[in-house]
Amino acid sequence: MESRKPPxxxxxxSYVVPGDVVLDLSEMINQTIKLGMGLRQECDTIQATSAxxxxxxxxxxYWVESSQKRYVPSVEDTVLGVVVDTKPDNFLVDIKGPNVxxxxxxxxxxxxxxxxxxxxxxxxxYARVVKANSFMNPELSCMDAAGKAAEFGQLKGGxxxxxxxGMSRMLLSSPACPVLEALGKKLSFEIAVGLNxxxxxxxxxxxxxxxxxxxxxxxxxxxxxxxxxxxxxxLERLS
Amino acid sequence: MEHLRWRPSVNEREFIESALxxxxxxxxxxxxxxxxxxxxFGREDGSSEVQLGETHVLxxxxxxxxxxxxxxxxxxxxxxxxxxSPMADPAFEPGRPGESAIELGRVIDRGLRESRAxxxxxxxxxxxxxxxxxxxxxxxxxxxxxxxxxxxxxALAALSTFRRPECxxxxxxxxxxxxxxxxxxxPLPLTIHHMPIAVTFAxxxxxxxxVVDPTYKEEAVMGGRMTATxxxxxxxxxxxxxGGEGVMSSVVMQCLRIASVKxxxxxxxIKKAVDSYTTEKALKKVKRLPASLPQKxxxxxxxxxxxxxxxxxxxxxxxxxxxxxxxxxxEDRQNIKGNSPLTGDRIAKxxxxxxxxxxxxNWDPYSKGVSLxxxxxxxxxxxxxxxxxxxxxxxxxxxxxxxxxxxxxxxxSGAAGESEEAQEIGSPKSLKDAIKPxxxxxxxxx
Numbered sequence: 001m002e003s004r005k006p007p008x009x010x011x012x013x014s015y016v017v018p019g020d021v022v023l024d025l026s027e028m029i030n031q032t033i034k035l036g037m038g039l040r041q042e043c044d045t046i047q048a049t050s051a052x053x054x055x056x057x058x059x060x061x062y063w064v065e066s067s068q069k070r071y072v073p074s075v076e077d078t079v080l081g082v083v084v085d086t087k088p089d090n091f092l093v094d095i096k097g098p099n100v101x102x103x104x105x106x107x108x109x110x111x112x113x114x115x116x117x118x119x120x121x122x123x124x125x126y127a128r129v130v131k132a133n134s135f136m137n138p139e140l141s142c143m144d145a146a147g148k149a150a151e152f153g154q155l156k157g158g159x160x161x162x163x164x165x166g167m168s169r170m171l172l173s174s175p176a177c178p179v180l181e182a183l184g185k186k187l188s189f190e191i192a193v194g195l196n197x198x199x200x201x202x203x204x205x206x207x208x209x210x211x212x213x214x215x216x217x218x219x220x221x222x223x224x225x226x227x228x229x230x231x232x233x234x235l236e237r238l239s
Numbered sequence: 240m241e242h243l244r245w246r247p248s249v250n251e252r253e254f255i256e257s258a259l260x261x262x263x264x265x266x267x268x269x270x271x272x273x274x275x276x277x278x279x280f281g282r283e284d285g286s287s288e289v290q291l292g293e294t295h296v297l298x299x300x301x302x303x304x305x306x307x308x309x310x311x312x313x314x315x316x317x318x319x320x321x322x323x324s325p326m327a328d329p330a331f332e333p334g335r336p337g338e339s340a341i342e343l344g345r346v347i348d349r350g351l352r353e354s355r356a357x358x359x360x361x362x363x364x365x366x367x368x369x370x371x372x373x374x375x376x377x378x379x380x381x382x383x384x385x386x387x388x389x390x391x392x393x394a395l396a397a398l399s400t401f402r403r404p405e406c407x408x409x410x411x412x413x414x415x416x417x418x419x420x421x422x423x424x425x426p427l428p429l430t431i432h433h434m435p436i437a438v439t440f441a442x443x444x445x446x447x448x449x450v451v452d453p454t455y456k457e458e459a460v461m462g463g464r465m466t467a468t469x470x471x472x473x474x475x476x477x478x479x480x481x482g483g484e485g486v487m488s489s490v491v492m493q494c495l496r497i498a499s500v501k502x503x504x505x506x507x508x509i510k511k512a513v514d515s516y517t518t519e520k521a522l523k524k525v526k527r528l529p530a531s532l533p534q535k536x537x538x539x540x541x542x543x544x545x546x547x548x549x550x551x552x553x554x555x556x557x558x559x560x561x562x563x564x565x566x567x568x569x570e571d572r573q574n575i576k577g578n579s580p581l582t583g584d585r586i587a588k589x590x591x592x593x594x595x596x597x598x599x600x601n602w603d604p605y606s607k608g609v610s611l612x613x614x615x616x617x618x619x620x621x622x623x624x625x626x627x628x629x630x631x632x633x634x635x636x637x638x639x640x641x642x643x644x645x646x647x648x649x650x651x652s653g654a655a656g657e658s659e660e661a662q663e664i665g666s667p668k669s670l671k672d673a674i675k676p677x678x679x680x681x682x683x684x685x
Contacts, residue, residue: 206263
């Protein structure tokens, strides 16, 4: 008989390091679990292969969340990439991964051979990862699953800076991250966060952009209350 | 894929430039502000770690005795070596030093050497034969922009904490160089006349916009760069302006004025860091002495040769803990005395003829310096036999040793009571006295 409630791993929401045994499969018969990043099956056990926080999405999805400067592409991530080269069929885009990503010239909304966008080298692009495996270069797309542009594409103006992957995940989390909430109360700005640790900020005044970007970069190692205090401190200095 | 120098995206480039037009920098600094400077030191003398914002540089100074250059027979040498780790920046390739590595090394070298910041003549031991060659290794651990300034500070901090071992000239022909162990004689610091501080300026927008201490991103966008090496007195030691945009002479003069202010500021920061490090080190030294006591006592070993058996016995009756307490008290005096044990030794030898009261038979031949370990072993067996009756746990080597220590200290304080005075009256002992025992040992081996 299949039990409806598989016992969760005791290590959920705690830090694991490579080699930690996360789950023992011999005790879990007739159950399905899904493994994400940083986990692998080793005979009858599930072991962590990277250091980070073990997460569980009920009922059965496990993955390890880590914070690093290098991005490991995975499907359905939204990333900020910089065009490093243009080829007839693909744009070569740097997404901070181990390899450059390909962005096919036709993967734009209503893209045909006739209306290939012209991107110069250094163009900043907000895109979605559609193919990621260890044998091929990752592939990007500027369309959502329905084939619509959905905010993907070139980002004009503004300022882009690098943080860690953990920081960008924190910025995207809901409820909204304290630093963004505190900034949003006083300032109006536009922000795009890529899961590869790149953040783009745009606002009419350059001083706003600088303030927002510095507030975000400094908030990585701060708690929610400290983040709010830091933002207030920065806003006071501005006015 | 080959990683070349990192190129910023179009958005970054445009934003950095436009923000600078309205006198704003992307990290919120003012045009002439340095990033946060943090100087820390390693466990050993002559190593420093400098963090300038994100930039991270490690400096390490070592010295070696070499033959001097023929045209500068009475001067030591100073050489700068740079190591750009590929970990610091993907643009750095392992192996051969890149263009920037060579430039960095040369700029720092020029600032330090041609301004004669480090006194080279004091590094000479025997003119034409032995001089100290000081080597400064600079490891770039993280490239966050403005490597030259950070590396220069690291080099200065490392040089000002560096201590070279003291060495003296002596021996048969008076040409032999003896390098003293740092335990025996305190190592000497280098003579640094002034601190040449490198201050780097970046130019944007046809040389009209000047910023100091550019970050990694600003370096990627800037049109030109100038490094002025200047000390706190305002003396310009070196200027480096390699290509890039042309700059008006008035702008250069303005930069130099700013640089002299910055140099004074950074000099005081380095000095403060060095001072706190040296005081900390000095405090540690005082604390550490009890641990190194046994070693010191063994050096003075020879002083007890004229003490008779009875004295040995009476003293070893005391408990080892007692002995240690006493030795701790005595120790300060011993250290102040410096090389008094050696003089004590000589005096003791003079007395030997008159006051010799028949020690253990194997005692005497060893006194003139066989290896210390064998001496200790012989003592151990000796004590074990002579002292067995009086002490209980003497069989343990540790205890015998400490009991032994007691003997020496009392003996040295007895015999050295006179010897101290003798030393004070006589002229301060020359270097030859310090090296005599070593010399004798050599002869014996032959």
